[in-house]
Amino acid sequence: MPxxxxxxxxxxxNPFRKQFAVVNVGDLQIFESGxxxxxxxxxxxxxxxxxxxxxxxxxxxxxxxxxxVHVHKASASAIQKIEAAGGRVELIPPPEKKD
Known part of the structure; x- marks a missing residue:
């Protein structure tokens, strides 16, 4: 046997693991201020x-x-960085699943 x-x-x-698309705080610099x-x-x-x-x-x-920033989830340190720059993070409800 090999x-x-x-x-x-x-x-x-885990077959029920939830996968999120990841965006880093440094990637937000491409958007206009405010x-x-x-x-x-x-x-x-x-x-x-x-x-x-x-x-x-x-x-x-x-x-x-x-x-x-409106996202579904955010890490605590990401929220601190955004708020330290004068912005805010708003958590939105997760998208509904399509059957």
């Missing part, structure tokens, strides 16, 4: 190609302009 069949598989793959940014703007600019369970904002990068 070696790859003798060695057991590792870990657990603008409202939502999921539609992410799709139009190509920052998000498609989202599974929604869009999540993460804190990689720096932001110097104030923005109002």
């Amino acid at each position: 070696l790859q069949r003798r060695i057991p598989k590792r870990g657990f793959k 603008s409202e940014i939502g999921v539609q703007q992410f799709l139009e600019t190509g920052l998000v190609r498609r989202f599974f369970e929604g869009v999540k904002l993460l804190a990689d990068g720096d932001v110097s302009s104030p923005f109002t």
Whole structure:
């Protein structure tokens, strides 16, 4: 029997895991200062190609302009960075699933 069949598989793959499209704080610099940014703007600019369970904002990068960002989830450090620049993060409900 080949070696790859003798060695057991590792870990657990959760079939119900929720996947989010990720946008980093540093990516927001392409938008104008003071603008409202939502999921539609992410799709139009190509920052998000498609989202599974929604869009999540993460804190990689720096932001110097104030923005109002509408996302489904955001990390605590991303919210701190946006608010430190004078903006705000508004959490929106997750999109409804299509059957």
